[in-house]
């Protein structure tokens with residue numbers, strides 16, 4: 494899988510990737526309320542990430558499987 498054409502390398506989300514050893518940052522593709530659509534620069538996986546803004550905690554189980 495290639496990098497998504499929506500990727501703006503200047504916009505990053507500081508969050509680890511749950512799918513590979515990348516523990517640094519993710520590319521931000523688009524945002525919707527407290528959800529951001531991110532792509533990992535290492536494994537190129539894409540998913541919606543709940544940033545948890547306005548929710549107190551940061552639940553780790555925010556991964557939505559792409560089936």
Ligand SMILES: [Zn+2]
Nearest residue numbers: 510513533536
């Ligand atoms: Zn990854």
